[in-house]
Amino acid sequence: MSPSIQPPFMAPETPEGSRHAHGETLARLLTRQLSPLAVSAGHWAEILAQARAQQLAGRLAEVTLGTAEAAALNPRLQSQLRSAERIANGHQHSMRWELNRLAAVFCQTGDRPILLKGAAYCAHRLDVARGRHYGDVDLLVAEDRLPHIETALRFAGYAPQKTSAYDQHYYRTWMHEIPPMRHIKRGASLDVHFRLIPRTSRVDIDHRPLLDERLPARDAPAFDVLGPAPMLLHSMVHLYTESEFPQGLRNLFDIHLLLIEFEKEKDFINHLSLVARQAGLETVLRQTLNWRQRMFGALSAYSTLPTHLALTRPQRWVARLIETGLDPEAAQRRSRRRQTALGLLYLRGHWLRMPTRLLAGHLWHQAKSKWRVKET
Amino acid sequence: MTAPTLASLSLKEIKSRLRSSRLALDIPPYRPIIGCREPGFAEALQAMYYDYPLTGAQGFHEVSLEMMHWGSVWRFGRRQLKLGVNGNFPFNPLPLGQAYPMFEWGLNWCITNYLHERITFHAAGIGYLDAENRPAAIMLPGVPGAGKSTLTAAALERRFTLLSDELCLLSPELGTLLPIPRPISLKDASIELIRARQPGARMTSPVRDTTKGTVAHLQPPPPTEIDNLVEPVARLLVFPRYQRGARLACRPLPTGQAMLRLADQSFNLHLHGETGFIALVRLMEGVRTFELDYSDLDSALDCLERLAAEDPLQ
Numbered sequence: 001m002s003p004s005i006q007p008p009f010m011a012p013e014t015p016e017g018s019r020h021a022h023g024e025t026l027a028r029l030l031t032r033q034l035s036p037l038a039v040s041a042g043h044w045a046e047i048l049a050q051a052r053a054q055q056l057a058g059r060l061a062e063v064t065l066g067t068a069e070a071a072a073l074n075p076r077l078q079s080q081l082r083s084a085e086r087i088a089n090g091h092q093h094s095m096r097w098e099l100n101r102l103a104a105v106f107c108q109t110g111d112r113p114i115l116l117k118g119a120a121y122c123a124h125r126l127d128v129a130r131g132r133h134y135g136d137v138d139l140l141v142a143e144d145r146l147p148h149i150e151t152a153l154r155f156a157g158y159a160p161q162k163t164s165a166y167d168q169h170y171y172r173t174w175m176h177e178i179p180p181m182r183h184i185k186r187g188a189s190l191d192v193h194f195r196l197i198p199r200t201s202r203v204d205i206d207h208r209p210l211l212d213e214r215l216p217a218r219d220a221p222a223f224d225v226l227g228p229a230p231m232l233l234h235s236m237v238h239l240y241t242e243s244e245f246p247q248g249l250r251n252l253f254d255i256h257l258l259l260i261e262f263e264k265e266k267d268f269i270n271h272l273s274l275v276a277r278q279a280g281l282e283t284v285l286r287q288t289l290n291w292r293q294r295m296f297g298a299l300s301a302y303s304t305l306p307t308h309l310a311l312t313r314p315q316r317w318v319a320r321l322i323e324t325g326l327d328p329e330a331a332q333r334r335s336r337r338r339q340t341a342l343g344l345l346y347l348r349g350h351w352l353r354m355p356t357r358l359l360a361g362h363l364w365h366q367a368k369s370k371w372r373v374k375e376t
Numbered sequence: 377m378t379a380p381t382l383a384s385l386s387l388k389e390i391k392s393r394l395r396s397s398r399l400a401l402d403i404p405p406y407r408p409i410i411g412c413r414e415p416g417f418a419e420a421l422q423a424m425y426y427d428y429p430l431t432g433a434q435g436f437h438e439v440s441l442e443m444m445h446w447g448s449v450w451r452f453g454r455r456q457l458k459l460g461v462n463g464n465f466p467f468n469p470l471p472l473g474q475a476y477p478m479f480e481w482g483l484n485w486c487i488t489n490y491l492h493e494r495i496t497f498h499a500a501g502i503g504y505l506d507a508e509n510r511p512a513a514i515m516l517p518g519v520p521g522a523g524k525s526t527l528t529a530a531a532l533e534r535r536f537t538l539l540s541d542e543l544c545l546l547s548p549e550l551g552t553l554l555p556i557p558r559p560i561s562l563k564d565a566s567i568e569l570i571r572a573r574q575p576g577a578r579m580t581s582p583v584r585d586t587t588k589g590t591v592a593h594l595q596p597p598p599p600t601e602i603d604n605l606v607e608p609v610a611r612l613l614v615f616p617r618y619q620r621g622a623r624l625a626c627r628p629l630p631t632g633q634a635m636l637r638l639a640d641q642s643f644n645l646h647l648h649g650e651t652g653f654i655a656l657v658r659l660m661e662g663v664r665t666f667e668l669d670y671s672d673l674d675s676a677l678d679c680l681e682r683l684a685a686e687d688p689l690q
Binding site (some may be wrong): 041042046048049052053074076077079080082083084086087089090093095156298332333 | 407434435436437438440461462463464490491492494646647648649
């Protein structure tokens, strides 16, 4: 990967009213607010471990190794970072190949799916894709095309996972996707969505403004991606309604990077607010920007955004839960406070996504199936 | 070598450092920090790594391994051990008493997961000096059960040195293998077999009922020049296959086949792209490749020695 133009290390800003989370060292390294040489050798080992847990090791490597300071780092650390970079490159490679294979399938069916999340970042050659790890391929198709597409995918070697009757019902009827599919040979995981967010969600949005701006992906012409503002808002809604946060910091960091890249376009900030208003996502926008600010520090371009409007007390409370739950250092220490925060966020996420009468039944079902598998 | 070794610490001091996760050793390719409170672990560690240098507990330790109790909150549940790797827990817990094998497996996992500057192969490696006194090596790739660990342990009785009983690390730039001398893991019947052959050698007490059967570790020869390990070039690629009662058979293997079989045993070739492929090709151009079926260790070792001696001058 060729090194990009590296900005000088910025002086950290401490916006009024924001508390710095403990995991700030990792956040500040990633956003180049801290020089890698300012971190002690012992601390670096922890940082690297946190980054790995958050799937951010590739990005950390990319940010750190490109600088002039890199040569002065501990050689063993440099070696670990280079290996992490290599792993991220492997992810890029696999994602591109998977998109290549999927393009062949959709050429046959005649559809132009919209790529979402990581797949979109990769296919559209966005900055957020650099050093990124990928999990599933997410794509959005028209609901009436679903049976046709499902068949075509099965013929192409994608086998459905989670085939219990309950799971099928849960995913299809109440979520916004068919149960995940997995390629039998390549092992790649595929999520086919037919709505941007769940049908029953309490976050009631109007989809049309989000789908209006679709454009062809730069590196995968068989697919479309969402426009910049919708892409950002989609990522925000996802984080906002999430119930589990295994890579919470990473997802918030994605939002941070998308913001930085898109705000280079003239008037993006106003456009973002407009689309948010049209789609009914203003409160989501305001809160996720606040969370982003707490974790990664504010940058002056966003002072016009409604982020500095006071959050309501419940919203401030949720913001603190997010801060604790997403803190990578708390994760490393296995703090009980974090576990509690995550538990509450789990309930909140489900509450946001499902009406009450379904919620109790669903949570009971989840609890039953998790009882046997005592996990970390 | 001026650094103090583990031998300079008393068992009591070792246990104390392990309890507070402050014991750091130089175990190529890493300098892990180790923490464990299980009884018996300190003794096993002392026996196996007696001659390995200590390193300071400060500094950059890319690997920290902690064998911790799990399930202590649920007092009525079975207590188990969990392996913490740098604060994360990638594995399912294991029964108490398996702390030492867990440590060794954990270290291997850290190599295959975090070390990608080299191409890692699931293969044993033994070193020797060729006719011109240059460092050379035999790679012994194999699926589990092929007997490569036992063969490796026995090879040390002859004039072979230990590169690894499990992982060969090939440098794509230099084409050499990095020695990672560590205790050799022996399973089931091999334990008694090697004990009979090497009565003076130190071994950990066998641990039963692991996922790999009964496991014990054999102390490696003292690592000389650990700061400056000599990296040999592989000259022989031998695919061993232990079969009870089989007659010794050493068959040349076509290079193409050998290359594909070796690639099959690689953990991270796919991360090295074209460079990796070329490195593999260059490796194959420099090795002679064989299949070795055996049931008697000594005959197999005679065969390996013969192959090493027959090495045509380059």
